[in-house]
Amino acid sequence: MDLILKDARLPGDAERSVDIGIQDGRIAAIETNLAAEGETIELGGRLVSPGFVETHIHLDKSCILDRCSSRRGDIDEAISEVAKAKKDFTAEDVYERGRRTVEKCLLHGTTHMRTHLEVDPAIGLRSFEGVMKLVEDYSWAIDIEICVFPQEGLLNYPGTDELMVEAMKRGAKVVGAAPYTDSDPHGQIDRVFEIARDFDADIDMHLDFGADSSSLDLDYVCELAERHGRGGRTAIGHVTKLAYVEPNRLTEIAGRLRDAGVALTVLPSTDLFLMGRDRDHAQTRGVTHAHALLHHGVNCSLSTNNVLNPFTPFGDCSLLRMANLNANICHIGAADDIAECFNMITTRSARLSNLPDYGLEVGKSADLVVIDGPTTQAAVAELAPVLHAFKRGRRTLTRQPAQLHFPNRDHA
Known part of the structure; x- marks a missing residue:
C-alpha cells in the first residue's frame, strides 16, 4: 500500500476500529487489522471522513x-x-x-x-x-x-x-x-x-x-x-x-x-x-x-x-x-x-454537487480528512480540528494536536 491510516473510526460506526489502505490515489481497503505494508499514520481512534464539500x-x-x-x-x-x-x-x-x-x-x-x-x-x-x-x-x-x-x-x-x-x-x-x-x-x-x-x-x-x-x-x-x-x-x-x-x-x-x-x-x-x-x-x-x-x-x-x-x-x-x-x-x-x-x-x-467519485468506500478517490474526535456528533459539537487532509491519497495538510504543558508534579 502507498499509505495506511491505522486505527480509524468511520462516520456512523464509532464502536469499530478499522485500517484504511490507499493505493494509487484510491481507497484500496477498509478492514480491521489490515494485513499490508506501507507508510502508516497512527490515528489513535480518530474520525476519518470524506473531505468537506x-x-x-x-x-x-x-x-x-x-x-x-x-x-x-x-x-x-x-x-x-x-x-x-x-x-x-x-x-x-x-x-x-x-x-x-x-x-x-x-x-x-x-x-x-x-x-x-x-x-x-x-x-x-x-x-x-x-x-x-x-x-x-x-x-x-x-x-x-x-x-x-x-x-x-x-x-x-x-x-x-x-x-x-x-x-x-x-x-x-x-x-x-x-x-x-x-x-x-x-x-x-x-x-x-x-x-x-x-x-x-x-x-x-x-x-x-x-x-x-x-x-x-x-x-x-x-x-x-x-x-x-x-x-x-x-x-x-x-x-x-x-x-x-x-x-x-x-x-x-x-x-x-x-x-x-x-x-x-x-x-x-x-x-x-x-x-x-x-x-x-x-x-x-x-x-x-x-x-x-x-x-x-x-x-x-x-x-x-x-x-x-x-x-x-x-x-x-x-x-x-x-x-x-x-x-x-x-x-x-x-x-x-x-x-x-x-x-x-x-x-x-x-x-x-453530483460528485461521482466521492465517499469513504473501496474504489473511491482517497479524498479524506482526519478529525481530532471520535464521532461526527463530537466533531460538530466541539468544533474538532482537522489534523490531516488527503487529496487523491496525497497528504495536503498536517496539523499537530494541541498539547497542554502541565507543570512538573514530581516533587521527590
Whole structure:
C-alpha cells in the first residue's frame, strides 16, 4: 500500500476500529487489522471522513472589506458596495484574494468546492480568468468548479447573457441565477434553464432571499426542473423566506422540493448577518431550518458563501464551524440531527454537487480528512480540528494536536 491510516473510526460506526489502505490515489481497503505494508499514520481512534464539500462560496469577491463599507449591513448595501469595488478587479487581484480564501478552506479540510462567480459588463471575464487559474494551480489539493451567475440582473443588464455563455464555453460547469435582482425574475429563471440545457450543465440559483414569504420563486423553479428533466441537477441557495413560513406550509413546500428533485443550500453565516435588518428589536434569525426539510426528504447542504466582504464581514472558511453555527441557530440538539449537520458538509453536499467519485468506500478517490474526535456528533459539537487532509491519497495538510504543558508534579 502507498499509505495506511491505522486505527480509524468511520462516520456512523464509532464502536469499530478499522485500517484504511490507499493505493494509487484510491481507497484500496477498509478492514480491521489490515494485513499490508506501507507508510502508516497512527490515528489513535480518530474520525476519518470524506473531505468537506463547499457547495456555495464566492472566491471572486472575498477579502475586500478594505474597499467597501458596511454601515447598514443589508443586502442592498452589500450588492451596491461590491458592484462599485468589482469595477477595479483584475484577474491578478481576484487570483490573489481567492488564493487566500482557498488556502483557508484547505486548512479546514475542504477537498471539493463550487464557487459562484459574477459576470456582467462591469467585470467582464476578469474574475473568471483569475479563478480559472486558481482551479488549475490548486488542483493538487481541491477540485473547484465554477458556477457563473448574474448578481445584478440578466434581462435588465444587456451584455450579461453573452458573457455567461462565453464563460460556459471556457470551462464553467454550472449556471446560476439571482432572479430577485432582475426586472423579470421568471424570465431570468427561464433563460438559465435554457443555458443549462445548451451546455448540459447543473443549475444552482440564489433564490427567495428576504422575509416576505407571500410569493416564492422556488415554485417556478420546481416547475421548470420537472418540465426540463433537471431533477437532481438543480439547487437553490439562501431561500431565507422559508424561515418565515408556518409549519404546515413548510411541509407542503418540502414535498414540492423533494418531488421535483431540487436541493437547497443554507448559508448560516451570511443569512444570520443580513436578515432581521428591517427591525429595531426582536430581530429575526432568517435562517431556513434545513432539518425541517431533510425530515421530508429534501437534500440540503450547509456552506460558507461570502468571506470578509459586505455580505459577510468575517469567516475562517471552516465548514465544521458552519455546521456548528447552524445547529446553534436552529436549536439542533438531537444526536441524529447533529450528525446530519456533518452530513450537510460531506455526503449531502457531494450529492447536491453530483460528485461521482466521492465517499469513504473501496474504489473511491482517497479524498479524506482526519478529525481530532471520535464521532461526527463530537466533531460538530466541539468544533474538532482537522489534523490531516488527503487529496487523491496525497497528504495536503498536517496539523499537530494541541498539547497542554502541565507543570512538573514530581516533587521527590
